[in-house]
Amino acid sequence: MEALQLQRLQETVARVYRQVPFYRKALEEKGLRPEDIKTLADVSKLPFTTKQDLRDNYPYGLFALPLKDVVRLHGSSGTTGKPIVVGYSRQDLDDWSELLARVITQATVGPEDVTQIAFGYGLFTGGFGLHYGMEKVGSTVVPMSSGNSEKQIMLMQDFGTTALVSTPSYALHLVEVAQKMGIDPKKDLSLRVGLFGGEPCSQGMEAALQELWGIRVTDNYGLTEVGGPGVSGDCGLGEGQHISEDFYLAEIIDPDTCEVLPYGEEGELVITTLRKEACPVLRYRTRDITRLMPEPCSCGRTTLRMKKIRGRSDDMLIIKGVNVFPSQIEVVLAEVAAVAMHYQMVVTKEGYSDALEIKVELEPAYFTDDWRQLKEIEKNILRVLKRVVGIECKITLVSPQSLERTAGKAKRVLDLRNN
Ligand SMILES: [Zn+2]
Known part of the structure; x- marks a missing residue:
């Protein structure tokens, strides 16, 4: 496997050096030529590529083949502006x-x-x-x-x-x-x-x-x-x-x-x-x-x-110095019977400090206007949250089906700190 990977890595570096001006420039800036890749560990010498690089080279700037040899295009939707485009031979x-x-x-x-x-x-x-x-x-x-x-x-x-x-x-x-x-x-x-x-x-x-x-x-x-x-x-x-x-x-x-x-x-x-x-x-x-x-x-x-x-890492929230991922919140919600997996994390600034509020949907069977019962559910979530994630925040229980549903990727985090 390693021999195959090395051979293919060398071919890939040679191809982009030859065909993609962006990569040729990036390799030259590091003083690298394709023949400098002698072992798999040499991959660490290569330049990184970021999403921004794909945006900057929209649409065809990073293609290593002429369009006549490309038979399909795909792209990411991108929340704003132009999508990211990739081609397939x-x-x-x-x-x-x-x-x-x-x-x-x-x-x-x-x-x-x-x-x-x-x-x-x-x-x-x-x-x-x-x-x-x-x-x-x-x-x-x-x-x-x-x-x-x-x-x-x-x-x-x-x-x-x-x-x-x-x-x-x-x-x-x-x-x-x-x-x-x-x-x-x-x-x-x-x-x-x-x-x-x-x-x-x-x-x-x-x-x-x-x-x-x-x-x-x-x-x-x-x-x-x-x-x-x-x-x-x-x-x-x-x-x-x-x-x-x-x-x-x-x-x-x-x-x-x-x-x-x-x-x-x-x-x-x-x-x-x-x-x-x-x-x-x-x-x-x-x-x-x-x-x-x-x-x-x-x-x-x-x-x-x-x-x-x-x-x-884009979704990672730092709440009062603690790293928090939506995936951790899901682990917490899975433990509490009274709530569904539908939630939204809202981050705001309170003075100089970050404040996190998690809106969580109640399971229909637990939907009630009994204040004491609701407080009990909130306390329950906070207790598990403290144990699993190690943070405190505000929990807002909302009625079943009230958070937005999507047929694609869910938007779990609403960061209002810069607005
Ligand atoms: Zn397996």
Whole structure:
């Protein structure tokens, strides 16, 4: 594996040096030529690539192939302004299907399954990525796309859908829709497995989805900038996600000093693509916080694994000096029976100090106007929060179904400190 990785790394560096002026300049600034990459450890000499670099070179500035050899474009929606664009050669698309086929096979999905894809189809990489991977493994694909929730449930029932592909937050919403339609997801549907991605799926969220749907929950990882989903996937043993190391070289760095950290230490994931033709990327700073585990997994696979993403460094809140991730809040909420997994974190400034308020939806069964009972639930959440995260904040209980639902990625954090 290491010999293959080195060969592909050398080819990638040579390709971008030759074809992409941005990288040639970045390598020259470091006094590097492709032949200076002699070992895998030499990757640490290479320049980083950031999201800003992709924005600055919009749309085609980082492409290593002329457009006549590019057969597909995808992009990230981007909350404001121009999206980020990535291109795929025919070979890149074949590779992408292979990467997703691995993720899907690990999630135990195959020819016997009917898979409903509730990821958006379009510029977003999720829909098409999973679609072609599913076809490659021979699953029957229902390309439903996102939204239209009642129809999603109807088709699930009528088509006998066994596998669902969506963001974890949309799956959480769909289960409510099913219940509202009078459908018991555990009895009336054939769903047995969920492949969730597009946003971090915390342990708390995983537990909630398992419980509500009664299915096997798997998490997979990828990001548009390095080609979309397919970087890694869950084998179902709860021991992290297997990285396709022949396509992606992973490192962990300290996000502040940019120093490479040894296996096992937590930090920011950095990815170098090893086989991309159209859009190769050197040392992409993902902003995702995780750790790498080199030990072979009990499933028998020997590839490097990454822990569940703990959060994005962008989403990390520092509340009175304590690092807080939305994923930690989900662990807390999963422990408290009276509340649902729907929540929003609102950060404001009170004087010179940060103040965090968490809005949490009550479970319908606990919805009450009994003030004492509500105070009891609040106290309960605060107690678990203190133990799990080590912070104090304000809890606001809101009525069931009152927080916004989304068919894509959930917006969990509202930071009002700069407004
Ligand atoms: Zn495994």
